[in-house]
Amino acid sequence: MTVPEITEAEIDARYRILDRDAEEGGYHLNPDVAFTRNLVRGLLVNERRYGYMACPCRIATGKRGDDLDIICPCDYRDPDLNEYGACYCALYVSGDVLVQKAPARSIPERRPSRAERKKAREEQATGGMVQTAYPVWRCRVCGYLCAMDNPPLVCPICKAKQDRFERFL
Ligand code: SF4
Numbered sequence: 251m252t253v254p255e256i257t258e259a260e261i262d263a264r265y266r267i268l269d270r271d272a273e274e275g276g277y278h279l280n281p282d283v284a285f286t287r288n289l290v291r292g293l294l295v296n297e298r299r300y301g302y303m304a305c306p307c308r309i310a311t312g313k314r315g316d317d318l319d320i321i322c323p324c325d326y327r328d329p330d331l332n333e334y335g336a337c338y339c340a341l342y343v344s345g346d347v348l349v350q351k352a353p354a355r356s357i358p359e360r361r362p363s364r365a366e367r368k369k370a371r372e373e374q375a376t377g378g379m380v381q382t383a384y385p386v387w388r389c390r391v392c393g394y395l396c397a398m399d400n401p402p403l404v405c406p407i408c409k410a411k412q413d414r415f416e417r418f419l
Contacts, residue, residue: 307339326360386419
């Protein structure tokens with residue numbers, strides 16, 4: 251599939267949005283602007299190719315349902331920031347890495363294999379649920395929990411879409 255050229259103006263615009271959203275949410279983009287712009291370009295290419303911002307450092311299938319966990323920000327960003335000070339691509343970095351109190355380190359892939367992800371989905375679908383007055387939904391990106399009949403259309407905390415929620419209870 252041919253992907254139209256991404257312009258510098260498009261990268262600028264998306265960079266500003268991601269930077270603003272990151273800072274508002276207590277996150278930080280990598281201060282290496284050239285490096286970060288390159289990742290933003292990759293996100294825009296994937297958005298144009300698949301219709302969603304699949305992680306630029308991983309291989310996407312092009313099927314949203316299979317790629318949900320790697321739509322940026324991915325399910326693994328926060329644990330990687332906590333443990334290593336950066337997400338897998340190093341698009342996001344921790345405050346300590348930002349002010350260079352901590353070194354940026356290479357990061358092992360946290361994403362389970364395709365077979366493990368499939369098994370986890372099946373177990374979740376068939377597993378017993380604790381009975382509560384309302385189902386409890388968890389945002390897989392930021393961990394926000396809410397008890398209601400259906401998950402919100404957009405996470406009020408991190409703005410992830412409804413399909414990034416999983417049944418928690
Ligand atoms: S947050 Fe996740 S999806 Fe986004 S760039 Fe970092 S590793 Fe990739």
